[in-house]
Amino acid sequence: MAKHATPLLDQLESGPWPSFVLDDLLGVLELSYKHGRTHWKHGGIVGVFGYGGGVIGRYCDQPEMFPGVAHFHTMRVAQPGGKYYTTEYLKNICDLWEFRGSGVTNMHGSTGDIIFIGTSTPQLEEVFYELTHTFGQDLGGSGSNLRTPSDCIGSSRCEYACYDTQAICYDLTQEYQDELHRPAFPYKFKFKFDGCPNGCVAAIARSDISFVGTWKDDIKIDQEAVAGYVGGEFAPNAGAHSGRDWGAFDIEKEVTGLCPTNCMKYENGKLLINTKECTRCMHCINVMPRALHIGDDRGCSMLVGAKAPILDGAQMSSLLVPFIKVEEPYDEIKEVIENIWDWWMEEGKNRERLGELIKRQGFQKLLEMTNIKPVPQHVQEPRHNPYIFWNEDEVEGGWDRDINEFRKYHQR
Amino acid sequence: MEYEEAKQLIVEKLTKKLKTKSKFYFNDLSKILGLKPREAKKIVNRLIQDQVLEYWSSGSTSMYGLPGTGKQASAEHEE
Structure with missing residues (x-):
């Protein structure tokens, strides 16, 4: 009972x-x-x-x-x-x-x-x-500290992984033990590691610093396999959508026509990709995994400021570092992380996420604090404000001038 | 700043505010110490270790307080 x-x-x-x-x-x-x-x-x-x-x-x-x-x-x-x-x-x-x-x-x-x-x-x-x-097992993070970093399966089982997610996830977990267990941040802080832009751990949507695998060179194309897909020899998406009859595979409709930047075309039985315009969205690779493969010059992009919709709506991460090599001992990456922390720990209000601080003080301030030069990839849209505000150190001679020297050439 | 000096400063300031507040953000502590967050953290960690301060956490936010002060969820019904 x-x-x-x-x-x-x-x-x-x-x-x-x-x-x-x-x-x-x-x-x-x-x-x-x-x-x-x-x-x-x-x-x-x-x-x-x-x-x-x-x-x-x-x-x-x-x-x-x-x-x-x-x-x-x-x-x-x-x-x-x-x-x-x-x-x-x-x-x-x-x-x-x-x-x-x-x-x-x-x-x-x-x-x-x-x-x-x-x-x-x-x-x-x-x-x-x-x-x-x-069991050699630690507790995770809660409260105002670094939360347990999380990663996708990475190169252990996935051919799309652009870097070893598990290696860097483990390394940063060990490096930042103090941040994980002894809270001194304004609020929670999350790292997530996605091996490729497919984003199996959704880093871009839910981590304060998202590491998303990417590559710099061309997508590798096996034209014979492309022909195999066109000819119906291989099932598109590795057979993932085989539950119903979608008709014959149409490369123009299903691949090139869906490219978000129109960087590819299929001409005379050949698939061509203009790498300069490619945003690494992964769509074509996902549809034709036998024919296309991620490039060889691999690393990751670092994006910052995602959060859930508790205050002011949900926010996705913004691109901060377009490409960075992911190699031990990850010094360059740690430098970016620590500069961000120094800024946020000092300037962040209590219970303010990094994404909110970026909105409050501006992305430009973040660039300044991380010593990262602005590049076109940081620009989301043309500016709305026609005025340019210069800092004193950006202007030759600063704000002071020699009035007597000026008067030599200009009357009162 | 010397550890003993920092300890005295923190205990004094927190005790003074006890009438209105029993839990403090990390920021409040670094302001009392007048140190950069990273420097303040070293001292605050030691204060926790020496049980001069204790952690309080809601699960999402962490705060600090003098041990035994303030109303704790578990103790509420024991009054």
């Missing part, structure tokens, strides 16, 4: 995968449905010693009624690069969480961490000790 009657929720427990397993958890939810408001509260001083993030305090405001969930803290566990696990590892952390916590997990949270949902304060240090000492 269930501890609490939950007529509004009983349906959730039918079927092969019952959604909720804890009596008290169901009870709180039932009560919330009945009252039309939440009975959870969050935030507090809970955490593990020395870390300012990784644990989010959660309490029930009806602890007498639901003692099993009076404390129900969340723990964030840093996910491995590309989210690869061995079954043994998963079994182990599940056993740990069943023993020390509720057994309820979320694989994965939006930032990418494994989320352990529900434990009490005395269990936090125990879980942390086991994770770090037995």
